[in-house]
Each structure stands twice: as structure tokens, then as C-alpha cells.
Amino acid sequence: MNTSKPALAVLVCFFALTISAQDIQMTKKDSIVQSYWLVSLGTNMVDDSGHEFSRLFDIENAWNMVPYPSRISVGRYFKNGLGLEAIGSYNKYKEGKIIDRAINPEDVDYFGLDFRVSYDLNMILGETGFFDPYIGIGAGYTDANNQGRGTYNATLGFRTWFSDHWGLDFNTTGKWAMSIDNATNHIQHALGVAYRFEVEKGLSRKGLEKLALLEEMEKEQQRVQDSIAKAEEEARLLAERLQREKEAAELAAAEKAKKAAEDARRAALQNKINDLGNVYFRLNSSYLTTKDKELLDELVAIMESEPGLNIRITAHTDSRGTHTYNQWLSERRAERTVEYVISKGIFEERIEHEAFGETQLVNDCKDGVRCTEEQHSKNRRSEFLIIKM
Template identity: 80%
Template sequence: MNISKPAMVLFALLFTALTFAQDVELTKKDSIVQSYWLVTLGTNIVDDSGDEFGELFDLSEGWNMVPYPSRVSVGRYFKNGLGLEAIGSYNRYKEGKIIDNQVNIEDIDYWGLDFRVSYDLNMILGHTGFFDPYIGIGAGYTDANNQGRGTYNAVLGFRTWFSDHWGLDLSTTGKWAMDTENATNHIQHALGVAYRFNVEKGLSRKGEEKLALLQELEKEQQRVQDSIADAEEAKRLAERLQREKEAAELAAAEKAKREAEEARRDAIRNKINNLGNVYFKLNSSYLTSNDKELLDQLVAIMEDESNLTIKITAHTDSRGTKKYNQWLSERRAERTVAYVISKGISEDRISHEAFGETQLVNECEDGVRCTEEQHAKNRRSEFVILKL
């Protein structure tokens, strides 16, 4: 199959686009979890030493925790990055720890119930793989050091995911008492196992960029394919029009040739018809000088037209017997043909036929009185074209 140069260029563009598309295919890494329900179970550490924002890592004197699961949360996270979460926690202030700038003299229970709104920072940073940082604000109620208080909360944390469902949740929450006269502020750290369900996945920002690029590539591939199809269709149309043009030209040439041939034949017929007939005298088969001049013109035409074949038909008038007139017409035909052959025309190009008095050109039959001029019109040899 012959392929035009434009089609080859389009094929090359299509191959390049397909090759590039393979390099930017979407992978599992391009998908992210966008919305889900979340449950966490873990432990919490409370720093209520009174200088919790000054000595964040005062483990020995300031941190309180219990050796068993002490924190549970349930939350719903949405595609826009926002999440709502309810958190319940239990702890125990240990004897000997610093609580509100004083040494705690006995173990005291800690209870907390908090609600918060968080925001996934990956919505700003872009998808960072397993690392999922977030910030949040909220409010709650805490019973700590035998003092109940409402709190304003702020949280900073991150989750790290091992699969679409399981991960770890690590956070630090600052809790500011609503009534600062009777209660102090404190920090609560949390670490737990996170499980998410009813997961809805979508593309990351990078994945969306890839998808947009792939869609653009697909459009370009379709455009190239359409261009190839249009080019091939244009080529087929051009070829069909060329064939139709050639056929029309051939038909016109054939028509012109036929018309020219027909005109040539008409011209030859006119030449033959314009010669007239050879006319004989009464009871004579001999050619006069005028007859020979006429036959010489016939010979000239036959020399010019090598494919021309003639038949001589000879006739008589009605006077005399039919038998005699038949014989006489044969003699007239033979003498006419013999003269033409004597001028170099081949015998196979001229023949003759005698009709006697059977083909009169007027009403001068037996018993009809006619003038000599009328009878003379019947004493003739005619030229009939057999082949051109």
C-alpha cells in the first residue's frame, strides 16, 4: 500500500503521542484516599505541670500516662480536606508528678471528651505519600486534677498510612481552659492505631495533572487519527476524481474520435454520391470518355481511402426483353469494374451486381410511353459503399 508523505508524518506523530502516553500512565501512586470514616485506639499523655509550653519534653516529672489503651476517637473526613472527630480519653495523674506547679500527692483520674474540626494539609502541600499531616481546632470538656472545665483546643498531628485502611495517628493538642481562674491549661499527646473504612479514593493533584495530560494526549491522538482518516479520504477522493476525469477525457476523446470518423465517412459518402452515376447509351455497355473521367475520380477516392470497398450495380431501361436486359446490365457492370481494376484498384475492393430492368428510377415500365431522356436515366451503373 502506498502511503502519502502527509500520512507518514501523521503516523509518526501518532506513534510519538502513544509512546509519550505510556510514559505518563496513571499508577497506584497517583490515587489517594479522599473521604472515609476513622476510628483510632491508642494511648494519651497529659502534661499539666503548669509550665507545659516551656518544657515540652519533661517526661520524668511532667508527663502522665497509663499502661493500657486510654484514648478512642471516631471521625468523618471529607473530600474537601475537612474532618470532624469526637475523642474520648482517660488518664491518671501520678503521685509525685508536677501538677499545676505542685507535686501531686496522690493519683487522680483524668477524663476528657473533645470535639474538633481538622484540615488535611496535603490539600495545600500536595499528596506526600504515606505522610498525612493535619491541623485542627475544637472544644471539649475535661475533668483534670478534680477540676472540671471547658476547653478551647488546638491540635497539630500527622498520620502515617501502611495501606488504604491501617495506619498510625500521632498528635499534640493544646487545651486552654475557658475559666482561667479555676483551671490551668495543659497539653495532651496521643498515639494510636488508626483504621479507616467506607473509603472513597480519587486522584492526587499530580494524578489529576496526569489525567488532564492523558486526556489531552487522547484528544491529540484522536485529532491525528482523524487527520490521517481525512488525509486518506482526501487521497481517495482525489484518486476518484482523477479517475473520473481520466474517464471523462477518454470518453470525450472516444466521442471526438467517433465523431471525426463519422464525419470522415460522411465526407467519403458525399464524395461518392457527388460523383453521380455512369450512364450508358441505348443497347451499349461501353464507357464514354465522360464515364471514364467519372470512374477516374472514383479511383482517386479509393486510392486515398485504402479501406474503402465498392460494389457496382448496373441497370437497364425497360425496353427489350428482361433476359436481354439482364445480360446487358451484367456487361455494363463488368466493364465498369474492369476499368476501375485497370487503374490499380485491387479486385477484392470492388465487386458488381446486375439488376437488369428490375430497379427503374422512374415510371418508365413496359407499355409506358417515355421520352428518351427519361429512359436514359435508367441506363446506369451506381456506386454502393460496402465498407469504409
């Protein structure tokens, strides 16, 4: 079956879409963690030198920390990028460090309890892989340098994830005292191991775009497949119609050839019967002569060789005598002819007969026309016509 040019175009389009869909596959990078519970454990470093950001990296003189885990947090993060977190921390202001712009004379404990609302910057920046930056604001209570104070907090940090559950958390929090006199603002840095659970994942913005593209390509592939199926169905129906037309044409040709052969055979057989001649009767007679019987014997021989052959015997008279008489006479001639053929073993149902009297003359010898006896004799006849083969 030949494929039409439109069908080929559809196939080319289908294979192109298939290749493109294979090139644009969803991967792990297209999914992000959208909501989870988070627990982190680590250490914290406090800079309460009183110099705000001027001694931000003066680790030796301004940073205070203890040599063991000193910070724990528990939080819940949601699909909209917001997170709620509670943080507890302990530290110790070391003797000799700068605290509130003065040298600290002795070790002093530090306690902090903070609550924070965070926002995942990847919601704005787009998925950045293992790098997960965030900002946060909140409030808390800090007891530092023997002074308790409420604080307003602002945090900048990031987490880096090694798997869907484990990662590291780095952040820096500025803490501003609410209204306590002589209590300075301070900065708290933190580093910890983060573990998240009840993780619910979804698609990143790029993943959603890719999914939308894949869905559109899938629809287009389906449309192309439907077009291919339609084209194949149309081609199948066309092939079936052409096959039916071909078979019908072949059948018609075969029927025509068969009919032509039958007509030719019938014509040849009719010519053979015609070659026998007619049975000619004497004036006012319906009896068969020896010559007539010999002719009918030849007719019987033909019918015996053609078992499917049925004939009609028609009998006629000349125009002399009345119409009624001539009709009766022609019927007698037909009956005697049929009786002879049947007597030779031909079944009666294979022979029909019909009498026409003087109604079918073979010449102009009708009433009132003078004709010779020979001319009249040609009308006194029985003829043989094939009616079935």
C-alpha cells in the same frame, strides 16, 4: 498508493502523541482519599506540669500514661479537607509526677471528652503520599487533678497510611482552660491505630492536572486521527479518480483504436468494392449486361464474406432527356440492380437504393454542353456505398 508529505507529518505527530500518552499514565499515586469515616484506638500521654512548653520533652517527670488503650475517636472527613471528630480519653496522673508545678502526692484519674474540627494540609501542600498532616481546633471538657474544666483545644498531627483503610495517627493537642481558677493549661499527646471506611477516592491536584493533560492529548490524538482519516479518504478518492481517469483514457483509447480499425477496415472494404467498378448502362436502358452481372456477382461474393455489410446502391443518368424522365430512368436502374443482387441470395434489408437522375454528374456534360458519347456514358451508372458494417 503513495503517501503525501502532509500525511507523513500527521502520522509522525500521531505516533509522537501516542508515545507521550504512554509515558503519562494515571497511577495510584494520582488518586487520593477524599472522604471517609475514621475510627482510631490508641493511647494518650498528658503533660500537666504547668510549665507550658518549657518541659515539653520531660517524659520521665511530666508525662502521664497508662499501659493499655486509653483513647478512642470517631470522625467524619469530607472532600473539602474538613473533618469532624469526637474524642474520648482516659489517663491517670501518677504519684511523683509534676502536676501544676508540684509533685503529685497520689494517683489521680484523668477524663477528657473533646470535639474537633480538622483540616487536611494536603489540600494546601498537595498530595504527599503516605504522609497526611492536619491541624485542628475545638473544645472539650476535661476532669484532671480533681478539677473539671472546659477547654479550648488546638491540635497538630499527622497520619501515615499503609493502605486505603489502615494507618497510624500521631497528634499533639494543647488544651487551654476556659475560666476555672487554679486550673492550668496542659498538653495531650496521642498515638493510635486508625481505620477508615466508606472511603471515597478522587484525583489529587497533580492527578487532575495529569488527567486534564491526558484529555487534551486524547483530543489532539483524535484530531490527528481525524486528519489521518481525512488524508486517507482524500488519498482514496484521489486514487479512485485517477483510476477512473485511467480507465476512461484506456476506454477512449480502445474506442479510438477500435474506430480507427473499423474505419480502416471500412475504407479497405470500400476500396475493394470501388475496385470492382460501376455498373454502366446503355443510353435510355435499365437492363444489365453480362459484364454488369459479372461485376454484381463479385459484389455479392463480398457481401457473403461480410455478413454484417449493408450497402446503398445509387443510380444515375446522363443529362440528355428531361429531368422527370431521367429521374424515372435512374429509379429503374437502381431497382434492377437491387433485384439482381437479391436474386443471388442477399437479404433485401441489407440493400438500400436511391435514384438521383441527372443531378450528380461526374463531369461537365450538363444540359447545353456538347460531350462525346463516351463522356455521357460515364454518367449512366450505378455506384455502391457501404452504409453499415
